[in-house]
Amino acid sequence: MVDILIADDEPSVRRVLGRMVDRLGHRALTAGDGKVLADTFQRAAPAVVLCDVNFGTEDGIALCLALKARGTRTAFAIMTGDVESALRAESAGFETVLLKPITWVRLGEVLSGFAHRAEESPDG
Secondary structure, eight states: OOEEEEEOSOHHHHHHHHHHHHHTTSEEEEESSHHHHHHHHHHHOOSEEEEESEETTEEHHHHHHHHHTTOOOOEEEEEESSHHHHHHHHHTTOSEEEESSOOHHHHHHHHHHHHHHHHHSTTO
16 A cells, blocks of 8 residues: 555545545545645655646646655656647656546556555665
8 A cells, every 4th residue: 555645626536536546455645736735745755646737726747847856756647638738748757647537447557556666666
């Protein structure tokens, strides 16, 4: 079991993804804005961050790049509902992009891969 931080400005998305993450055997943490994202990231050091591209008035890609720049072992996945944003995330260096709506199967595959890497790391 690993901690998964879900960053989305839509409460219903956080709630649904949180339930999915819990049922997949992990612990869901949530953030509804950039400040909560940064605070929770610092406090909890999650194994994975799932962040929406359009995070309210903030750019989820920029927020995650700033978090990645801290030299963390956290894995990041960008969530989006459009292909253009997915390409922008990939161009920014994010290997994992989840296209909305996110299915159980796809979320399970992504989290399984991330959890496996976290468990194999010297710190995990």
